[in-house]
Each structure stands twice: as C-alpha cells, then as structure tokens.
Amino acid sequence: DADVTQTPRNRITKTGKRIMLECSQTKGHDRMYWYRQDPGLGLRLIYYSFDVKDINKGEISDGYSVSRQAQAKFSLSLESAIPNQTALYFCATSLPRDSWGAFFGQGTRLTVV
Amino acid sequence: ELKVEQNPLFLSMQEGKNYTIYCNYSTTSDRLYWYRQDPGKSLESLFVLLSNGAVKQEGRLMASLDTKARLSTLHITAAVHDLSATYFCAVEVGNQFYFGTGTSLTVIP
Numbered sequence: 001d002a003d004v005t006q007t008p009r010n011r012i013t014k015t016g017k018r019i020m021l022e023c024s025q026t027k028g029h030d031r032m033y034w035y036r037q038d039p040g041l042g043l044r045l046i047y048y049s050f051d052v053k054d055i056n057k058g059e060i061s062d063g064y065s066v067s068r069q070a071q072a073k074f075s076l077s078l079e080s081a082i083p084n085q086t087a088l089y090f091c092a093t094s095l096p097r098d099s100w101g102a103f104f105g106q107g108t109r110l111t112v113v
Numbered sequence: 114e115l116k117v118e119q120n121p122l123f124l125s126m127q128e129g130k131n132y133t134i135y136c137n138y139s140t141t142s143d144r145l146y147w148y149r150q151d152p153g154k155s156l157e158s159l160f161v162l163l164s165n166g167a168v169k170q171e172g173r174l175m176a177s178l179d180t181k182a183r184l185s186t187l188h189i190t191a192a193v194h195d196l197s198a199t200y201f202c203a204v205e206v207g208n209q210f211y212f213g214t215g216t217s218l219t220v221i222p
Binding site for chain 2 (some may be wrong): 031033041042043050058092094100101103105107109
C-alpha cells in the first residue's frame with residue numbers, strides 16, 4: 001500500500017458543484033501539503049498544515065478550503081468548482097527539515113466541465 | 114516573490130549523449146531536491162542536496178548544488194530511453210517547498 005494515498009484518483013465534476021479530495025498517510029508525518037500541477041507551471045502550493053491545529057494558505061488558495069481531520073488525514077475542498085480548477089492535484093507529506101524532502105501521493109486528476 | 118527557474122523546459126536528446134539541466138532560485142536556501150515524474154504518475158525523489166558543494170550521483174544522473182550561486186544542476190551522462198520523464202527541482206524555504214516548472218526530457222533512440 002502507498003504511504004500517501006489520495007482518493008479519488010480521477011474525478012469529473014460539473015461547474016458549481018462541491019467536491020472533496022482526500023489524502024491519508026501512514027508515514028507518521030506532521031506536515032501535509034496540497035499542490036496543484038498545471039502544464040508548464042510546475043507545482044503550486046494551495047494549502048499546507050504543520051499539525052492538526054495549524055493550517056496555512058499557500059500561493060493559490062482562492063477557491064479552495066482544507067480540513068485536517070487527524071494527523072494522518074488532510075482533505076481539500078472546492079466549494080464551487082470552476083473549469084480553471086481542472087488540474088492534477090497532489091498531496092504530500094514531510095518531516096520538519098528532514099533530509100528526505102516531501103513524499104507525494106499518486107495524484108488526483110480533476111476535470112471540471 | 115521566490116522564483117525557481119529551470120532550463121531548458123523541454124529537452125530532446127539522443128541516446129548516448131550528455132546534457133545538463135539547470136535550476137536557479139532567487140532566495141537563500143541550503144536544501145534542494147530533485148524529483149522525477151513519469152507521465153500521469155506521481156513525483157519520485159531522486160536527490161536531496163543539503164549543503165553548498167553537495168554532489169550526489171545515481172546511475173547516469175548526477176546532481177550538484179552551489180548555494181552561493183543559487184544554482185543546482187542535474188547532469189545526464191550517456192542518456193538512455195528510460196530516462197525520459199519530467200524532472201523538477203524544489204527548494205525548501207521557510208518550511209515550504211517551492212518547485213521549478215519542470216524539464217520535460219525525451220531521449221530519442
């Protein structure tokens with residue numbers, strides 16, 4: 001089983017719908033991140049959390065919200081999806097200043113039509 | 114605004130040739146990471162560079178870090194088709210990871 005698991009792996013949704021992407025991890029890391037990947041733009045940080053009570057906005061948080069339900073679970077919500085939120089979304093985890101960097105889930109491909 | 118720039122963005126090279134991918138970043142950081150991504154897949158950690166002058170090698174790939182120049186390089190030696198992928202560098206600053214735009218590498222037989 002993957003250390004960082006994202007569900008669903010693929011999702012097509014309609015404009016205006018609310019959608020939640022889920023991430024769970026078995027690595028025991030306190031830090032969790034949500035990134036979105038668009039062609040030619042690399043990965044951009046949406047939100048990050050250093051523990052259950054610490055949630056921070058990233059570079060592109062508008063239109064998104066998150067919930068850290070437990071150390072191992074970090075969910076990303078699109079309250080009212082729009083087509084330009086079509087992207088590949090990655091969850092990642094890390095330890096503080098660890099020598100391994102960030103570990104990534106398999107990604108969720110979201111299409112908003 | 115912190116910037117992490119990679120070049121080239123696209124690289125097509127013949128098998129057996131050598132090439133270098135460059136990663137420049139705009140702020141002080143002593144931690145730099147290289148990742149590989151295959152199409153439709155997740156990011157896989159390749160190298161972790163933790164100090165100025167650090168050099169890591171794995172197979173046909175070698176990464177180095179010059180923190181004074183704010184530059185990291187990923188050198189490919191005698192490329193093979195299996196190295197075709199997108200390569201990302203990332204710097205860790207203020208407890209966040211900032212990624213470059215990626216270099217899409219295609220190795221042609």
